Amino acid sequence: MALDIDALRRDTPGCNGNLTHLNNAGASLMPRPALSALLGHIELESRIGGYEAAIVNSRSIEHFYDALAALLKGRPQEVAFLDSATRAWHVAFHAMDWQQGDVVLTARSEYNANMVSFLHARARHGIEFKLVPDTADGVIDVDALEAMVCPKTRLISLSHMPTNDGLINPVEQVGRIARAYGIPFLLDACQSVGQMPLDVKEIGCTMLSATGRKYLRGPRGTGFLWVDSDWIGKLVPYALDIRSANWASASSYEIAGDARRFELWETNIAGQIALGEAARYATDIGVTMMWSRIQSLATALRHMIEALDGFTVHDQGTLRSGIVTFSHRTLSTAEIVETLRRDHAINTSVSACQLTRAALIASGVTHMVRASIHAYNTIQELEALVEALGAMARRRDSGSPKANKNNDEPQEPSLGVEQ
Known part of the structure; x- marks a missing residue:
């Protein structure tokens, strides 16, 4: 048996509009x-x-x-x-x-x-x-x-x-x-x-x-x-x-x-x-089938973000989940998340790294963008996310005012820090 993605999305009211929800590690869309x-x-x-x-x-x-x-x-x-x-x-x-x-x-x-x-x-x-x-x-x-x-x-x-x-x-x-x-x-x-x-x-x-x-x-x-x-x-x-x-x-x-x-x-x-x-x-629906799809989509997203100039994926582990975390060398995490939500109807979240992750903090990364994938997401939604990220980076490189380093900027109250 294979997942019926169309049925899965029909069962999810939040998928029936223009929203792309990639904050499932924060709160998923209810069926x-x-x-x-x-x-x-x-x-x-x-x-x-x-x-x-x-x-x-x-x-x-x-x-x-x-x-x-x-x-x-x-x-x-x-x-x-x-x-x-x-x-x-x-x-x-x-x-x-x-x-x-x-x-x-x-x-x-x-x-x-x-x-x-x-x-x-x-x-x-x-x-x-x-x-x-x-x-x-x-x-x-x-x-x-x-x-x-x-x-x-x-x-x-x-x-x-x-x-x-x-x-x-x-x-x-x-x-x-x-x-x-x-x-x-x-x-x-x-x-x-x-x-x-x-x-x-x-x-x-x-x-x-x-x-x-x-x-x-x-x-x-x-x-x-x-x-x-x-x-x-x-x-x-x-x-x-x-x-x-x-x-x-x-x-x-x-x-x-x-x-x-x-x-x-x-x-x-x-x-x-x-x-x-x-x-x-x-x-x-079948958790095993959903898990296989989540892994496949997350792997694809990591590859796409890694190919973007200026972006770094911070995920670890041999076996990886549907949680994809990344940052940009100059764009702040809060700026990325807010722009995605406001201008592209794409939900992600700001995530603070563990204080025990000394190597990450020493490199200057204390907050990351977290895109968390569920089985109802599609490759087209991931491509739209990557296109939006690339556009943000190009605007910054073309001469827009440089932001604070991604981890020095205070988090916007409307965004919070997701756990």
Whole structure:
């Protein structure tokens, strides 16, 4: 079977106009089934009430757990719905009983919000976190990782696809090391869920966190956590309410036995139902086929940008994702992104490189343009992007006022810095 790109684009309202959306690592365009589920439940709430709508759509709420479990090759009782990937990652990380001197091993490409959490935990609990060296192509060095395991190692934490490196970390190899030493493995799959096929058992992770808004194509304000059944009972949530625990008596409570112990009572029901539909849609379309197309388009885009004078592609890794990051020698990243959006209806984003990427920062690159491709994108859209980039560079070279070096210019408030 092959992907029906025309049908995929018809299912995506944002593809039915003049927009070229290449900010899928920020937030993808929702497909109609997810959009219809989201709007339908909100409309129902407006007519009959929020609690009553939840009763009517109780099967759709439960379908979320089934759909996410099928996507990950896990079990429904291992899935919890959260309002973001950050919240999902936090409830897993802070469910650990941290003690003074405990060690976390992580990569130099780890997501910056996670790095802040490590620093915070170090200040609060006295833990240590150690950065595992990279290999020559930028991925985590699994031999170095294994050599750094010590009796105090309590967690291995890793981003599957870093926010702007283009690389894909060898998570199955990391999982084998984690299992061999009996160490829990927390995988940040924010960019990989929905982009490439995942099997939590093959990966060997203990916990997996992700968002709904990126490649999975769900709505903003949604995320989820998967926890291996063998570990659910070993993790104590940092917050409980009547969703995550049962008030058994006036002086006792019982924590839920499944992953719903990480949820709270009040939640975004419409978003949860829509995220379940987005997961079902991805499974029905075929994540493996979408992944093949994403890789093909991203490879083509890297070659096209590398052929442009003055542009540099900064992606690393042997196996690369649909995230393509680049910069220009004089055009600022903010200027490029704003011009693409304003003059060409092409969505990209400004992405700040990790502070641990010392070589990149030393070269003067602290921010990059990120073009992130999904399966509904076309080669014609990529060609239009490259043509627009070339035109911008030619205008600059023909005598337009020279911009500040791409990393010295403040980011425009309307653009922000995407993660």
